[in-house]
Amino acid sequence: MVFCYFMAMMTTVGIGTPVMGELASSLLGIENSFALKIGIIIIFCLFFTLSTSKTIAKGMGRISDFNVWLAIAFFIFVLIVGDTSFILNNIVMAIGTNIREFVRMSFNSDAIAQTGFVQNWTIFYWAWYVALTFMCGLWIARTSYGRTFREITVANCIWAVLACWVTFGILGNYGMGQELFHGQNFSGVISEVGNNGVTLLVLQTMPLPKLCIFVFMILIFFNLATSATANGTALSMYTSKGLKADEEPDSWYKTFWCVLFMIIPVGILLLEHSVEGLNVLSTIQSLITISSLPVLVALVVLFWSFGKVLRKDISDGTIRQYVDKSKENKWGND
Template identity: 30%
Template sequence: MRKTPKSPVDKVVFWGAVVISASLVAGGALWPKALSTAAQALLDKIIDWFGWSFVLSTAFFLGFALFLAFSRFGRIRLGKDDEQPEFSTSSWIAMMFSVGMGIGLMFWGVAEPITHFSTIPPELAPAHSREAAKIAMGYAYFHWAFHPWAIYAIVGLVIAYFSFRKGLPNLISSAFTPLIGEAGVRGPLGKSIDILAVLATLFGTATSLGLGAQQINSGLNYLWNTGESNNIALAIIVVMTVFFILSAISGVGKGVQFLSNLNMVVAVVLLLFLAAVGPSVFIVNTLVASIGEYLQELVPMSFRTAAFSDGKWLAGWTIFYWAWWISWAPFVGTFIARISRGRTIREFVIGVIVIPSGVTMVWFAIMGGSALYSELAGAGGIATAVKDQGPAVALFMLLAQYPAAALTSFAAILLVGVFFISGADAGSIVMGMLCAHGNLKPPSWLVALWGVLTSAAASVLLVMGGLNALQTAAIIFAAPFLLVMVGLCVSLCKALMNDQPIGVAHNSLAALRNPVRAAAD
């Protein structure tokens, strides 16, 4: 029987995460070049030696999640057999999409297809060609659709299952109970898993704040010629930090849910506007053709390694992305688990993988498709701007080519800002939960503290020119978490073999009499 903790805070996890994160941030502030060089060298070794493991395991996670959804285990509910979902389906989808990929899609929705279009490996297609545009969209889907959401789904599903169905704390370490027992979960191994999850969440969220601040800075410069500098980016981080801490301490049901719903409304309006005033026919054709390209090449892309491909390009994009999504998995997975109580495994997997992936495809078709049309048959100039000024400016260069550019650019800045707040909001709550024995409503001061620490990490490394080092550090923490994810799958399998919801046991008896009909059911 698990004992009720005396303190609301797990001191081992809290202080372990604080000391390690503070040491890394201080090292980045004092010796930015040395830390960046060392981290990059370690990252290069991880990708060179273990890049294949990211490719293979990510493909496995997708297959494993789909197997669970469409097997007999899909009927099992994440909670009691008669429990209903805590949030409506629309709010549920809005929250996980906003937290999972909000800022990333705003940042890369135009920039990634344009970058692939310009720098695609020669063996795939000539750069700046229509074939390059098609492959660019296929790879954008590949990097942002099924595979990353499957990574989130695995972590979220395992945590939700053990937390809501088995009554264990809402911690990643709790999911290892079938493998290492309660004593192991409470011991050094379990604490280490939770500390690793906090660190991955901290650095993943901090990097997201840096990207968001850079894009807001680019938008403000486009609208009002404010210039682009670290001081402006720092001011943006400070203002946004105040808002997301206020949102975080209000709780998931108020802050995150309201901001996520607002996000979806603004995003839909912006996308519909671009689809209406932009190359509508080309966008629809791009969506259809890109889905076909993606599905046709899904298996080859899923198992492509440096053996017969451009290793540098593959490492810089696909393997980098897989490691990046894994570094976000503790954060996003824990949050998705938090909002998914009462849903079946089948409903969870379909909702987490298929629906957000569909939204992502439409997003890239409108944003990326419009930019590619501009390069192929329109004003162009976006690819050059991305090459010269960086990806943060790509979205605003596209909006500048359509009516009401000032209004749509302001809406884009608002959208990035709200994604910024909701993502950091959720990250602070998750880190609070991990440091509070899995309490679904961690103390407000703890949530606020992690919000401040996250912003401090982003600010210090941004000023010192170490944002890339911070991003690299997040991926380095993802490498050991890949092993944790494999362990989560094994632990879940072991637990599911002994779990049947009401109705399944009855159907099992019927299967003895009529196995053909039972299989159809």
């Protein structure tokens, strides 16, 4: 399970680093070279190492809050400068289409058309999500002391989903609007410049392009940095022997996992640099798809065990006792 989760987190870093390299190359006016990408990974590594200390770790919450507000401001800016009516209309239509077609799309294996999109992206995203489930649950449980189940559910099942919708809806539809109404040809050049290059081209169509590129790069960096730091801590807790519920894993252990997150992306970049024509994104997608299979089996067993325990707690009245006790405590506080 640890290996599977490690591969999922490595995927996050492996996908984000080339985007950062493309943006930094444009912003600094230098070549998007192998050395630049390695430099970005080293900066990530230094940030992770510093964040394991108690002094720096106290500021991680503030960094996360700043990143959220910066993202909201950026999305509002893109919504205003883009084709606002089209963006909002297409978001609404896309949500409706997703609800209507969810079951069909979930079982679509692209057997007839064989475009490769389903295998490369739909299955990849499902596998990525599956590989992250265990550690996400552990991290959420660890950081949820003092919160109610309602607060945890709303934060993870509503706000997190809404954030994904807003991100894909505004940024994706901005680029689509530029292609439909303003003569851009992102879909035509993606085979030449790649996904990272198209991301840069979309940002360059915005007012104050340099500022937009810089802000987007900051958003990616701190999103990856806080995510990797949190997940490195979760892995440290999961693999620490004899760790109690109220104890934190050793800083050196968290540093070990944070540094390890960097090793495989560096290895993939070395392969890209050495092997001409190697598709790094395709390599990463294949790794995460394979690593998610054991987790899927474990999840089936986990759900079966959960159902068994839940039926037992219902039959012997354990759940009813906790509910009544919770009501008594609430009324007592009132």
